[in-house]
Amino acid sequence: NAGVTQTPKFQVLKTGQSMTLQCAQDMNHNSMYWYRQDPGMGLRLIYYSASEGTTDKGEVPNGYNVSRLNKREFSLRLESAAPSQTSVYFCASTTNMRVTDTQYFGPGTRLTVL
Amino acid sequence: AQSVTQLGSHVSVSEGALVLLRCNYSSSVPPYLFWYVQYPNQGLQLLLKYTTGATLVKGINGFEAEFKKSETSFHLTKPSAHMSDAAEYFCAVSERDNDMRFGAGTRLTVKP
Numbered sequence: 379n380a381g382v383t384q385t386p387k388f389q390v391l392k393t394g395q396s397m398t399l400q401c402a403q404d405m406n407h408n409s410m411y412w413y414r415q416d417p418g419m420g421l422r423l424i425y426y427s428a429s430e431g432t433t434d435k436g437e438v439p440n441g442y443n444v445s446r447l448n449k450r451e452f453s454l455r456l457e458s459a460a461p462s463q464t465s466v467y468f469c470a471s472t473t474n475m476r477v478t479d480t481q482y483f484g485p486g487t488r489l490t491v492l
Numbered sequence: 493a494q495s496v497t498q499l500g501s502h503v504s505v506s507e508g509a510l511v512l513l514r515c516n517y518s519s520s521v522p523p524y525l526f527w528y529v530q531y532p533n534q535g536l537q538l539l540l541k542y543t544t545g546a547t548l549v550k551g552i553n554g555f556e557a558e559f560k561k562s563e564t565s566f567h568l569t570k571p572s573a574h575m576s577d578a579a580e581y582f583c584a585v586s587e588r589d590n591d592m593r594f595g596a597g598t599r600l601t602v603k604p
Contacts, residue, residue, distance in 0.1 A: 382535070418501070418596050419596055420496070420582055420584070420593070420594025420595050420596050420597060421536070421582070421594045422594070423590075423591075423592070426590055428590075434590070436590070468535055468536070470535070470536075475589045475590055476589060477524050477586045477587075477588060477589045477590075477591075477592070478524060478541070478543050480538050480541075481536075481538070481592075482535075483535030483536045483537070484535050485533065485534055485535050486533075486534075486535055
């Protein structure tokens with residue numbers, strides 16, 4: 379049982395380049411999230427997916443797009459990377475969207491945009 | 493919107509000493525409160541959470557937290573620090589589904 383996995387672990391991009399961050403979970407969870415973590419700040423929600431086929435914006439969605447490919451996979455895409463998107467990105471999943479459900483986090487992707 | 497303030501970005505204690513990490517929140521409705529721990533190069537892991545009922549909540553690894561409505565606080569404590577407790581700790585508050593707000597985090601150092 380791998381839990382939540384993320385690829386890649388590290389990435390360096392130049393301004394304007396695009397990339398997709400991958401996330402997969404093997405816990406049969408319905409709901410998945412993408413967060414970013416910046417120094418001196420807590421995690422901020424970018425997008426979430428309540429269930430397969432649905433996605434919604436979180437607190438900081440600008441500059442990102444997401445795809446819930448199937449129940450297991452939830453990807454985050456940066457179409458034109460900017461230095462302000464330098465951050466650590468975490469994917470998480472829960473059984474359902476209830477606030478009391480425990481979120482399980484992946485190990486993160488460290489992204490640097492030059 | 494709800495928010496969280498964690499007092500002290502860095503806390504240092506000696507092994508065996510009391511750990512106290514402070515968290516204050518603001519919320520317009522009865523909140524749900526959480527503490528997460530993040531070890532180096534890992535994702536966050538839930539330590540404990542308060543939803544309803546008993547205000548003293550026990551979590552993993554000997555940690556506990558008390559919800560004090562009058563003080564709008566949810567401080568995290570552990571009677572005796574262990575070297576393995578060194579990590580970053582995040583307090584979080586949520587008023588409803590899909591809207592969890594995290595504090596900036598407190599880095600705990602444990603000295604031998």
